[in-house]
Amino acid sequence: GMFDVSHMLGLDLQGSGAKAFLRGLIANDVAKLQEAGKALYSCMLNPEGGVIDDLIVYFLSDTEYRIVVNAGTADKDVAWMQERLAASGLEATLTVRRDLAMIAVQGPNARAKTWAALPGTEAASAGLKPFQAAIVGEYFIARTGYTGEDGFELTLPAGEAAATWAALTAAGVAPCGLGARDTLRLEAGMALYGNDMDETVSPLDAGLAWTVDFKDETRDFVGKAALQAQGTRQQTLGLILEDKGVLRSHQPVHTAQGVGETTSGTFSPTLQKSIALARLPLGVAAGDQVEVEIRGKRLKARVVKAPFARHGKALV
CATH class of the missing domain: 2.40.30.110 (Aminomethyltransferase beta-barrel domains)
Structure with a gap:
């Protein structure tokens, strides 16, 4: 099945200070990302340790990252990131990519169906491990999802979305609604922003302690002191x-x-x-x-x- 998730927002962070900025912005540590295309799930916290949003960061290089944030928090997220970036003094630019569409193709045959629908994508994406992405022409193909199933999340120019959707339909991929996506993510135990966590809830209390990295004691990030003081x-x-x-x-x-x-x-x-x-x-x-x-x-x-x-x- 496939889901139109174009309501989610992609952001591109580029510059010599990009890595340092993200290490201070989110609770997980992007320093763990060494391989191009590797993804990291994390919460972005306020100073009180509450969750502003949960997001995915894709590592392209030490100076370039793709970030995907939730739709309902997108404007708030961008404003917060821009404010933190200006205050940091680091050399980095955040670009909002509202020119992109996103289609999630999920299920046991999702990858094979995608390759059948989009000739030329298999060679670069067949070797992707879970939580890894590759750039294939105008497509950003990530082996990620929000369903507990295997598959791809495809990011592509918005003008190509209708034709891509039609090609996937012709390959036998069934369109699914977001209600089905919600059922799948809950069966998979995946948190939903606004339900399972928000700005008043700590990731330690929301079952997301695994996304908080305290290993590098020298790394400070927004909300760290509050989390350490509060505990679980x-x-x-x-x-x-x-x-x-x-x-x-x-x-x-x-x-x-x-x-x-x-x-x-x-x-x-x-x-x-x-x-x-x-x-x-x-x-x-x-x-x-x-x-x-x-x-x-x-x-x-x-x-x-x-x-x-x-x-x-x-x-x-």
């Missing part, structure tokens, strides 16, 4: 509803350790059960029984570790 105050785990009902966001979760809250919820086609991500008190563990309050009723749910499913197979 809550944890994000999965829920599977055992009674009849549908889990949605912002439903109270009653546990032996206190009350938490669902952050994302849906019906899982793979599990044929209702699932959710939830921020819960410390001490709650996978296997625990809890109760989710839905329309005034407490329904039984089981705590699990996400992901719920990957590559079409149930994992819980």
Whole structure:
């Protein structure tokens, strides 16, 4: 299947100070990126440790990076980056690429279907590992996605989007809506900005501690001091509803350790059960029984570790 994700925004960061700037801007460390095309997922934090946005950075060279940010936060993100860049005094330029479209082709046959639809792309992209990208003519082809499936995210000139979409359709790739994308990402345990984290939520509490790199003690980044002072105050785990009902966001979760809250919820086609991500008190563990309050009723749910499913197979 394919998703039109052109609402997401690409940014190009170029200049001798690009690497140093990103090392101070985001919680993960771009110094880990050594191979051209390699990608890094990270949160961009405010000084209080809350998440301004989650984003992907692609390393092209020490002086050139491609950044992809969320649509709903795009204007805020650009303003924040420009403000931080001006204050840094570093030599770098941020270019907003609203001339680009993005199509995500996802699923077990996604790569083969893409190559069939776009002749000439296979040679450069066949060897891509997950979270790696290649530039093929006007196409930026990344082996990334937001579905828990294999596939590509294609970035291309907006004027080429309709023809590319038609070629993919002719190759047997089915158009999918963003509702399907949301179900897939939740089954895969992937966080959604605005639901699972926002400017009031620390990545340590949102289940994203793995995206925060404290290894280089000499590296400072926005929000680092706040994260170190706060530590982990809550944890994000999965829920599977055992009674009849549908889990949605912002439903109270009653546990032996206190009350938490669902952050994302849906019906899982793979599990044929209702699932959710939830921020819960410390001490709650996978296997625990809890109760989710839905329309005034407490329904039984089981705590699990996400992901719920990957590559079409149930994992819980």
